[in-house]
Amino acid sequence: xxxxxxxxxxxxxxxxxxxxxxxxxxxxxxxxxxxxxxxxxxxxxxxxxxxxxxxxxxxxxxxxxxxxxxxxxxxxxxxxxxxxxxxxxxxxxxxxxxxxxxxxxxxxxxxxxxxxxxxxxxxxxxxxxxxxxxxxxxxxxxxxxxxxxxxxxxxxxxxxxxxxxxxxxxxxxxxxxxxxxxxxxxxxxxxxxxxxxxxxxxxxxxxxxxxxxxxxxxxxxxxxxxxxxxxxxxxxxxxxxxxxxxxxxxxxxxxxxxxxxxxxxxxxxxxxxxxxxxxxxxxxxxxxxxxxxxxxxxxxxxxxxxxxxxxxxxxxxxxxxxx
Amino acid sequence: xxxxxxxxxxxxxxxxxxxxxxxxxxxxxxxxxxxxxxxxxxxxxxxxxxxxxxxxxxxxxxxxxxxxxxxxxxxxxxxxxxxxxxxxxxxxxxxxxxxxxxxxxxxxxxxxxxxxxxxxxxxxxxxxxxxxxxxxxxxxxxxxxxxxxxxxxxxxxxxxxxxxxxxxxxxxxxxxxxxxxxxxxxxxxxxxxxxxxxxxxxxxxxxxxxxxxxxxxxxxxxxxxxxxxxxxxxxxxxxxxxxxxxxxxxxxxxxxxxxxxxxxxxxxxxxxxxxxxxxxxxxxxxxxxxxxxxxxxxxxxxxxxxxxxxxxxxxxxxxxxxx
Numbered sequence: 099x100x101x102x103x104x105x106x107x108x109x110x111x112x113x114x115x116x117x118x119x120x121x122x123x124x125x126x127x128x129x130x131x132x133x134x135x136x137x138x139x140x141x142x143x144x145x146x147x148x149x150x151x152x153x154x155x156x157x158x159x160x161x162x163x164x165x166x167x168x169x170x171x172x173x174x175x176x177x178x179x180x181x182x183x184x185x186x187x188x189x190x191x192x193x194x195x196x197x198x199x200x201x202x203x204x205x206x207x208x209x210x211x212x213x214x215x216x217x218x219x220x221x222x223x224x225x226x227x228x229x230x231x232x233x234x235x236x237x238x239x240x241x242x243x244x245x246x247x248x249x250x251x252x253x254x255x256x257x258x259x260x261x262x263x264x265x266x267x268x269x270x271x272x273x274x275x276x277x278x279x280x281x282x283x284x285x286x287x288x289x290x291x292x293x294x295x296x297x298x299x300x301x302x303x304x305x306x307x308x309x310x311x312x313x314x315x316x317x318x319x320x321x322x323x324x325x326x327x328x329x330x331x332x333x334x335x336x337x338x339x340x341x342x343x344x345x346x347x348x349x350x351x352x353x354x355x356x357x358x359x360x361x362x363x364x365x366x367x368x369x370x371x372x373x374x375x376x377x378x379x380x381x382x383x384x385x386x387x388x389x390x391x392x393x394x395x396x397x398x399x400x401x402x403x404x405x406x407x408x409x410x411x412x413x414x415x416x417x418x419x420x421x
Numbered sequence: 422x423x424x425x426x427x428x429x430x431x432x433x434x435x436x437x438x439x440x441x442x443x444x445x446x447x448x449x450x451x452x453x454x455x456x457x458x459x460x461x462x463x464x465x466x467x468x469x470x471x472x473x474x475x476x477x478x479x480x481x482x483x484x485x486x487x488x489x490x491x492x493x494x495x496x497x498x499x500x501x502x503x504x505x506x507x508x509x510x511x512x513x514x515x516x517x518x519x520x521x522x523x524x525x526x527x528x529x530x531x532x533x534x535x536x537x538x539x540x541x542x543x544x545x546x547x548x549x550x551x552x553x554x555x556x557x558x559x560x561x562x563x564x565x566x567x568x569x570x571x572x573x574x575x576x577x578x579x580x581x582x583x584x585x586x587x588x589x590x591x592x593x594x595x596x597x598x599x600x601x602x603x604x605x606x607x608x609x610x611x612x613x614x615x616x617x618x619x620x621x622x623x624x625x626x627x628x629x630x631x632x633x634x635x636x637x638x639x640x641x642x643x644x645x646x647x648x649x650x651x652x653x654x655x656x657x658x659x660x661x662x663x664x665x666x667x668x669x670x671x672x673x674x675x676x677x678x679x680x681x682x683x684x685x686x687x688x689x690x691x692x693x694x695x696x697x698x699x700x701x702x703x704x705x706x707x708x709x710x711x712x713x714x715x716x717x718x719x720x721x722x723x724x725x726x727x728x729x730x731x732x733x734x735x736x737x738x739x740x741x742x743x744x
Contacts, residue, residue: 133581134582134583139582139583140477140510140628140629141475141476141511141513143579144473144475145473146469146470146473146474147469147470147474148469151474151571152467153464153553153569154464155519156521162557163557183463184463185463188463194476197478198478198479198521198567200523200567230478232480234480236482237560240560242565244478244480246569248571251466256457256466258456258457258466259456259463260456260457305462
């Protein structure tokens with residue numbers, strides 16, 4: 099299904115704003131409560147919150163976060179899942195989303211319907227209400243969905259990126275690399291895992307991996323702290339192995355630098371054994387690996403640099419069509 | 422100052438994402454608290470809220486919501502003020518914002534600095550913290566800022582669009598029309614006025630005027646309710662008079678249809694006199710008119726249609742460069 103259509107009757111402009119909004123509400127269905135708790139007033143009105151409130155925002159832009167090989171429903175789900183992964187990284191529970199669309203006039207209504215159906219299915223799965231939004235006309239050839247997600251801490255605390263100390267263990271959920279082969283839109287945000295980890299007191303800092311471990315780990319560890327990674331221990335995804343055969347780069351290189359893993363990276367108190375954590379995890383999440391990949395150290399010159407990861411702003415046209 | 426520059430060293434790509442984010446935090450200054458309460462973690466962490474939470478989202482897109490005649494600082498302030506006007510329309514108090522930027526690679530760093538300084542000044546004026554955001558590369562020639570604003574009800578209730586009844590008075594703040602001559606970015610959101618009105622029990626429904634009274638009033642009154650407006654009573658802005666001289670359309674036509682007034686439209690209990698409300702208003706807001714412009718009636722065929730107002734999705738290129 100094509101994002102843009104030359105047939106005027108099948109374009110968003112055939113409806114006009116008012117009818118398009120009504121259509122979007124229908125496509126969203128149960129994911130969209132009635133105003134003023136949902137779309138249709140100046141603001142959405144949400145109930146008071148006794149817990150800390152979490153807020154995150156991430157877009158999907160055509161040609162950058164998805165391309166023609168990704169179904170519109172998967173693109174719509176990805177818009178929400180990118181944000182869900184951020185809530186997971188704090189150990190939070192997602193609640194409400196607002197979506198701002200910037201649409202070229204020639205955007206296909208059928209494509210947009212499937213996009214919203216995919217978004218709505220994902221919203222229902224994770225208990226998220228779409229409570230508001232905006233539609234603006236964009237230049238020809240542009241499609242962007244900009245979502246802001248609100249959530250709450252699921253327990254007594256939200257786990258930030260800023261608690262790691264020297265000697266801490268570094269662990270990662272799932273397997274890394276090769277996301278371009280499908281994982282970049284087919285992933286499941288680690289919400290249950292994140293909420294469970296936030297309740298474990300030995301977990302000191304956590305984040306989700308979106309730009310690749312090599313780049314993202316620098317966000318968890320500010321100098322003088324640095325990662326001392328055991329690269330042979332990295333849980334490498336089968337997709338990274340497959341990509342390696344074609345690219346001539348190692349599977350570990352892919353695991354470090356591909357990005358869009360949407361797995362959790364965490365720092366765990368290094369003064370204790372991590373065996374109890376790993377045992378409890380295996381009982382609770384038998385299908386998902388939790389792998390120790392190194393320690394937090396004070397920066398020394400002898401550490402190999404971990405350059406790489408996805409750079410969002412490049413002077414030349416994007417090398418990868420989906421970020 | 423130009424939005425885009427051909428000089429590579431002056432483009433956003435000269436910095437890369439990490440350094441650009443650091444720069445943005447510096448430009449925002451006191452408007453941007455440290456992580457995890459501001460930019461720099463997977464989510465921003467906001468304190469619990471004992472009142473109802475308000476959420477709204479509106480963008481500014483270059484060539485649509487502003488053009489080269491608008492300074493970057495005014496464009497940045499407009500991004501926030503469009504959203505502040507929605508909070509004002511519910512009688513709320515603004516608190517926190519997240520900003521998603523979609524930037525062409527050739528976006529000028531100097532322009533972006535002034536944009537953020539204008540945004541920051543406006544945020545400080547209205548007590549808003551910029552707590553998070555995202556930067557994504559967009560195609561050449563595109564600049565969009567997508568802001569989501571969180572607020573709280575300022576009193577015991579948030580005033581929605583959905584309380585008007587037959588016989589209610591319709592009133593409007595300020596003066597309407599001619600916004601293209603400068604008001605569309607130089608306006609002051611009616612936050613104090615909205616919060617004050619929300620505490621008056623006779624105010625039943627409220628909204629802000631963004632697409633023009635003729636179009637917006639239909640959002641306040643669902644069939645069978647309709648507006649019976651006294652067009653001769655409309656508070657017409659001097660700018661609408663000036664535009665009328667050139668356009669050949671009446672000043673009232675401009676007041677009804679130009680849009681971007683960012684004034685408040687309200688329905689007030691029609692069973693009582695509005696004299697006490699008007700007297701109390703004049704005492705509290707002596708500089709701002711509050712004008713009765715008609716009543717809410719049951720739809721009858723004899724009412725003149727009030728077609729018009731700004732249409733956000735048009736098949737032909739936009740007739741107006743700034744929406």
